[in-house]
Each structure stands twice: as C-alpha cells, then as structure tokens.
Amino acid sequence: xxxxxxxxxxxxxxxxxxxxxxxxxxxxxxxxxxxxxxxxxxxxxxxxxxxxxxxxxxxxxxxxxxxxxxxxxxxxxxxxxxxxxxxxxxxxxxxxxxxxxxxxxxxxxxxxxxxxxxxxxxxxxxx
Numbered sequence: 234x235x236x237x238x239x240x241x242x243x244x245x246x247x248x249x250x251x252x253x254x255x256x257x258x259x260x261x262x263x264x265x266x267x268x269x270x271x272x273x274x275x276x277x278x279x280x281x282x283x284x285x286x287x288x289x290x291x292x293x294x295x296x297x298x299x300x301x302x303x304x305x306x307x308x309x310x311x312x313x314x315x316x317x318x319x320x321x322x323x324x325x326x327x328x329x330x331x332x333x334x335x336x337x338x339x340x341x342x343x344x345x346x347x348x349x350x351x352x353x354x355x356x357x358x359x360x
Contacts, residue, residue, distance in 0.1 A: 257284045304356055318346045327342035 260275045261283035270276070271283060318324060324337045324345065337345070 304358075307356040308353065308358075311349055311356050315346065315353055317351035318342065318349055 257273050258273055259273060260280040261269065261271050262277045262280040263269050324342050325334050326337060328335045
C-alpha cells in the first residue's frame with residue numbers, strides 16, 4: 234500500500250524536474266532597422282541570451298503610486314493658479330476671435346479664482 238503512494242508522489246516530482254531541464258534560453262537581437270526580435274534559438278550572429286530584469290517589491294514600491302503622483306501634481310497646479318490669480322490686480326487673456334490681449338472683467342476674474350479654489354480643495358485633501 235505504501236509503494237503506490239510513493240509512486241504517486243514521485244511521478245509529479247519527475248515531471249517538475251524534467252520541466253526545469255527543458256527550460257531553454259531566450260535570445261534577443263536587434264536588426265539593422267531597429268526591430269527587436271526574441272526567439273528560442275539564435276537566428277542571428279548578433280543574438281544574445283536575454284535575461285529579463287526582475288524587480289524586487291521594494292523597487293516597485295519606490296516607484297510610487299501613479300494616482301497619488303497625479304493628485305500631487307494637480308494640487309500643485311491648482312495652488313499655483315490660485316496664487317497667480319489672487320496676486321494680480323487684473324487678469325489678461327488672448328481673445329480667440331480677434332487675437333488681441335484683453336483684460337478680464339472683475340466678475341470673470343472672481344470666477345477664475347473660485348474655480349482655482351475649488352480645484353485646490355478637490356486635489357489637495359486639506360494639505
């Protein structure tokens with residue numbers, strides 16, 4: 234009874250070992266036109282064994298969260314706009330129809346300030 238059990242345990246182990254023995258190299262080369270090719274055998278004299286770079290969890294964590302990075306960037310932009318709008322007595326813009334520089338009316342300036350304030354509240358989370 235013990236012998237069939239051992240056989241059942243050894244067979245998957247043998248398949249695993251054979252699978253590792255079958256692991257082949259991957260070759261990489263760059264053609265003169267810049268095309269990068271990967272294959273399981275070298276099809277060019279320039280082919281080199283390709284070893285993929287594996288990153289550790291620490292390296293991945295050091296990259297930062299792209300959502301948080303975007304949020305920080307948007308917060309900075311909103312605060313800079315708010316500072317720019319509030320520090321100027323008047324705001325000038327290019328009129329798209331005429332191409333001329335025009336001064337915004339006080340109501341339009343206040344609307345831009347309110348919009349910048351709102352953006353800062355949304356993106357900055359009480360920083």
